[in-house]
Amino acid sequence: MRRLGAALALGAVCVRLAVAQAGAPDSTADSTAQLLRQARERYEQVDIERALPLLQRVVSPDWPFSVTRAQRVDAYTYLAASLVLVGAADSAARYFRAALENDPFTDLDPRRFTPGQLAVFRDARRLTFAVGARLVGAVRLDPRTERVTFTVVTTHLATLRVDVRSTDASVGRTLFQGESDGLRELAWNGLLADDRLAPPGRYALLVDGRSRLAGRVDSTRVYFDLRHELPALEDTLPDLRGRQLLPEHYPPSAATRDLVKGLGVAAGAALISGTLVDGRLGSRSAALPATVAATATLTGVIAFVWRRHHPNAPGNVAVNARRRQERQAANEAIRRRNAERIAQTILLIAPASGVAP
Amino acid sequence: MCVPLALGANARAAAQWTVRATGVAVVMRHRVDAGYGIEPSSGAGVGAELVVGNGDRLAVRLLAQTGSLDADGPGAVDRDVAEVGAELDVVVLPWLTAQAGVRRRTYSTVLARQRWTTLHVGAELRLPFTETGVSGIVSGAVLPGVWVNGLDQPDLAFAVASGMEYRRGRASVAVLYGVERYRFPAGARPSRREQMAALALKVGWSVTR
Numbered sequence: 001m002r003r004l005g006a007a008l009a010l011g012a013v014c015v016r017l018a019v020a021q022a023g024a025p026d027s028t029a030d031s032t033a034q035l036l037r038q039a040r041e042r043y044e045q046v047d048i049e050r051a052l053p054l055l056q057r058v059v060s061p062d063w064p065f066s067v068t069r070a071q072r073v074d075a076y077t078y079l080a081a082s083l084v085l086v087g088a089a090d091s092a093a094r095y096f097r098a099a100l101e102n103d104p105f106t107d108l109d110p111r112r113f114t115p116g117q118l119a120v121f122r123d124a125r126r127l128t129f130a131v132g133a134r135l136v137g138a139v140r141l142d143p144r145t146e147r148v149t150f151t152v153v154t155t156h157l158a159t160l161r162v163d164v165r166s167t168d169a170s171v172g173r174t175l176f177q178g179e180s181d182g183l184r185e186l187a188w189n190g191l192l193a194d195d196r197l198a199p200p201g202r203y204a205l206l207v208d209g210r211s212r213l214a215g216r217v218d219s220t221r222v223y224f225d226l227r228h229e230l231p232a233l234e235d236t237l238p239d240l241r242g243r244q245l246l247p248e249h250y251p252p253s254a255a256t257r258d259l260v261k262g263l264g265v266a267a268g269a270a271l272i273s274g275t276l277v278d279g280r281l282g283s284r285s286a287a288l289p290a291t292v293a294a295t296a297t298l299t300g301v302i303a304f305v306w307r308r309h310h311p312n313a314p315g316n317v318a319v320n321a322r323r324r325q326e327r328q329a330a331n332e333a334i335r336r337r338n339a340e341r342i343a344q345t346i347l348l349i350a351p352a353s354g355v356a357p
Numbered sequence: 358m359c360v361p362l363a364l365g366a367n368a369r370a371a372a373q374w375t376v377r378a379t380g381v382a383v384v385m386r387h388r389v390d391a392g393y394g395i396e397p398s399s400g401a402g403v404g405a406e407l408v409v410g411n412g413d414r415l416a417v418r419l420l421a422q423t424g425s426l427d428a429d430g431p432g433a434v435d436r437d438v439a440e441v442g443a444e445l446d447v448v449v450l451p452w453l454t455a456q457a458g459v460r461r462r463t464y465s466t467v468l469a470r471q472r473w474t475t476l477h478v479g480a481e482l483r484l485p486f487t488e489t490g491v492s493g494i495v496s497g498a499v500l501p502g503v504w505v506n507g508l509d510q511p512d513l514a515f516a517v518a519s520g521m522e523y524r525r526g527r528a529s530v531a532v533l534y535g536v537e538r539y540r541f542p543a544g545a546r547p548s549r550r551e552q553m554a555a556l557a558l559k560v561g562w563s564v565t566r
Contacts, residue, residue, distance in 0.1 A: 254487045261484040265493035268519030269534045276517055278538055278552050281388040282395045288386065288556040292520050292534035296493060299521055303486050315489050 032058055032067050036074055048082045055079040073103045080124075081108075084117045092117075096124035104132030104153050105183075125155045129216045131209040133162075135224050138350040143190035143197060148349050150175065150186045150205055150222075157181040158209040164188055167202045167223070179212065190226075190347045197345060200227050202352055223352035230345040233338045236331040240323055246316035255307035262300015266293035375410040377529070379561035385438075386554040387426050392547025396433035398426040404440075406559070416446040418458070426464075436466040446481075454481045456498065476502035477516060490524035494533065503539065508549065513540035520557075529561040 035054055042051035057063055058075040067075075080095035099106045108121050134151040141148055152162055160180040165172030173193045175186045192198050205222045273289035381404040389396050402424020410416040423439040444458025462473040479498025486492065500514035520533030534556050541549040 250487050258486045258488075261486060261493045262521075264484065265495065265519055265521060268495045272517050272519055272534065272536050273554075276515075276538065277536055277554065278388075278540070278550050281390055281550055281552050282397060285386050285554060288384065288554055289519075289534045291556055292532055295532050296519075296521050299486070299491060299493075303488055303491065307487055313487070 032063070032065050032071050036071055036078075039075070039078060043078055043082060046085075048085050051078070052082050052086070055082065069102055073099045073106055076102065077106060077108070080120070081113060081117045084114070084120050089116075089120050092120050093124045093127070096121050097128040100124060100128045100155050101130055104130040104155050105134065105151075126213060128155050129158065129209070129211040129214055129218055130155050131158070131160070131207045131218045131220055133205050133207045133220050133222045135205060135222050135349075135351050138348070140229070141190070141347050141349070143345065143347055144343075147187035147189050148347070150188065151183060152176070152180070152186060152205075152207050153183050154180055154209050154211075157212040159212060160184070160207070160209045162186055162208075163206045164192075164198075165204055165206055166198075167204055171198070180209075197228075197342075198226055198347070202226075225350050225352045227348040227350075228345050229348055231341045233341060234334045236334050237327055240320075240327055245320045245323065246313070248313055248317045248320060250307055250311050250313055252308075252311075254311075255304045258303035258307055259300040262296045262298075262303065265296035266300075269293045269296065373412055375408075375416075375563055375565050377406075377408040377410070377561050377563040379406040379408070379529070379559050380404075381406060381420075381422060381557055381559050383422065383424065383555050383557045385424060385426060387552070389549070389551040391549045392543075394432045395430065397429040398433045398436065399429055400424055400426040400438075402438065406561075408446075408561075414448050416448075418442075418444040418446060420444075434466045434468065436464045439463050439465075444477075449480075452483050452485070454483070455479075456481055456496070472506050474502075474504040475500050475514070479516070483522075492522045492524075494518070494520050494522055494531070496535075500537075500539075505541075508541050508546075509544055511539045511541045513538065527563045527565075529559075529563070531557075531559040531561075533557045533559070 035058055039051045039054035039058070042048070042054065055075050055078050058067060059072065059079065076095045076099035080092040080099065083089070083092035083095065096106075108118055110118060113121075132153045135148075139148050150162070152160065154160060158180060160176060160178065161174065162176040163172050163174050171192045171194075173188070173191065175188055176184065190198050202223060202225055205224070206219070207221065208217070208219045210217045269289040269292040273286065381402075383402045383404065385400050385402060387398045387400075402422050404420060404422025404424075406418060406420045408416050408418045420442045421440070423437070425437045426435065428435050440460055440462040442458055442460035444456055447455045449455050457478045458476075460473075460475050460477070462475070464471045464473070477498040477500045479496060481494060481496040484493035484495070495518070497517045498515065500511075500516065503511050503514050514537075516535060516537045518533050518535030520531060520535075522529060522531040535554070537553045539549075539551045541551075
């Protein structure tokens with residue numbers, strides 16, 4: 001790293017000189033993208049002497065315009081490739097390493113770069129250890145039939161572990177653990193270690209690597225948001241309680257009430273025969289009302305004694321049991337319908353705005 | 358026979374439509390004073406009721422009874438009695454049923470035949486016991502329309518009843534004591550008082566469809 005820093009400082013000095021030679025950037029070439037395009041055109045025309053200063057301006061700390069990471073990696077790569085062509089292999093390797101450290105996915109197309117450049121780049125990869133991870137853009141997938149693919153990379157042979165884990169670290173799943181060299185695609189079906197569908201929330205793809213060549217370690221993480229798309233679920237019905245259930249035991253007063261009712265009916269018969277009949281029509285017949293009065297009184301007494309000894313209400317118990325069974329069946333049907341809907345869950349995966357350091 | 362109020366809860370079955378057929382046996386005590394002394398008679402009769410209920414709110418009751426009354430005193434004569442009627446029951450509250458109906462009764466003697474047509478409006482109060490199917494019954498009705506051939510409208514006419522009902526499954530048994538009482542005002546004829554007391558035993562069977 002110290003040597004790389006020295007190389008970058010040297011490059012910066014060169015850039016300052018180049019900037020001094022070229023004068024202040026004019027208004028037509030003051031953007032990073034424009035300058036990079038011009039540099040690449042010079043490079044493609046093998047006008048390395050003109051390409052180098054342009055590229056060095058982009059990576060210079062004095063460059064006044066914003067430079068994206070991709071632009072910086074592009075500049076480092078072309079700068080290194082240009083330096084190889086002018087015979088400065090050591091400086092080239094350092095710029096390749098800078099490109100790799102910025103983006104471990106950096107690679108050279110063998111059709112566009114010379115074997116010499118490829119060889120220097122391979123050396124840079126051996127000397128640099130970095131891991132990277134990429135998540136494809138927003139994905140909508142059916143976890144029953146589809147998979148989301150993550151791409152991870154190591155700059156050279158390394159022991160690698162890749163996990164998907166929720167940001168609260170409560171649940172997760174290891175997607176890969178073993179040796180890896182270069183690019184590796186990992187598919188995830190949306191299930192966690194317990195084989196349950198990952199709940200909605202923010203997740204991180206955690207990549208930890210240990211170089212098998214230098215013993216160095218590196219890690220990275222990529223955040224993404226996971227959402228479920230499914231039909232609205234039904235709420236289960238609450239347990240029956242209070243007035244929804246009949247009393248399963250009669251209160252002690254129930255027996256007394258039964259007795260009073262029986263006596264009340266008997267009194268009604270007596271009232272009819274004693275008061276409501278027409279007294280001018282002669283003697284009252286007691287046999288008929290007495291029959292009803294005796295029946296009602298006997299019923300009241302029997303009900304009173306029976307209820308005192310049998311306070312349970314088997315009819316109500318049966319009704320309550322049936323109501324509970326119906327409620328349970330209704331809830332089971334709701335759960336079944338919900339399970340069917342959950343089984344049709346679609347996962348929506350999108351890169352999260354938060355990115356790990 | 359003279360108990361126009363009974364088994365109003367036949368329509369309360371849980372099924373949407375209920376049909377209940379009931380056999381009736383009745384013991385009657387009849388007394389009348391037409392201004393010439395009390396004429397007591399008593400007898401027995403049989404009958405049938407058919408109650409068709411819709412849900413637990415409405416029921417229509419059709420009834421037919423017949424019997425004979427034997428003279429119990431020197432001024433009375435034997436007579437046969439026959440009656441048909443129709444009644445509408447409306448369950449106002451689980452324990453209260455409003456009732457209204459019309460009846461046609463005929464007394465036949467060797468001398469004459471007297472026809473009674475009555476309208477009654479009343480209510481039946483049910484007192485359910487904690488034991489399922491056992492209920493006390495108290496009912497009352499006024500008879501705002503009473504048409505008797507040869508007589509004016511009575512200035513007093515009512516019917517009351519009290520009894521017990523027992524249900525078990527589709528079967529039901531009820532025992533009811535009731536009284537009908539009439540008072541016809543004096544006009545061209547002397548005032549007339551008439552009363553029918555009855556003890557009815559009803560055995561029913563419901564057919565739900």
